[in-house]
Amino acid sequence: MRDLCEILALEDEIRSDVAAYCGDCVWSLGYEHATGTLELELTRHLSDDECEGLCGQFPLSAFYKGEGRKGSLFTLYLQ
Numbered sequence: 001m002r003d004l005c006e007i008l009a010l011e012d013e014i015r016s017d018v019a020a021y022c023g024d025c026v027w028s029l030g031y032e033h034a035t036g037t038l039e040l041e042l043t044r045h046l047s048d049d050e051c052e053g054l055c056g057q058f059p060l061s062a063f064y065k066g067e068g069r070k071g072s073l074f075t076l077y078l079q
Helices: 004-022 048-055
Strands: 026-032 037-042 061-067 072-077
Touching (some): 004 026, 004 037, 048 061
Antiparallel strands (some): 061 072
16 A cells, blocks of 8 residues: 555646646546545546547556546556
8 A cells, every 4th residue: 555645646647647638627536545546537528549548648557437427537546
């Protein structure tokens, strides 16, 4: 398990990756203790190709989870 400082640094890096790939569109990004993951929701709905491309930008294993209230949802694994 990672410590809080490491998780915060990863969140900053993920926000930067999203901004570089598809603009400033992070709706929410937070650590889920129960699953040991970071959950990301954007303010826009991305195409399948955009979702795949964004997952390739992250420093962690990530997958597209589906569409949420505001936009595309992603899960990033800390393990």
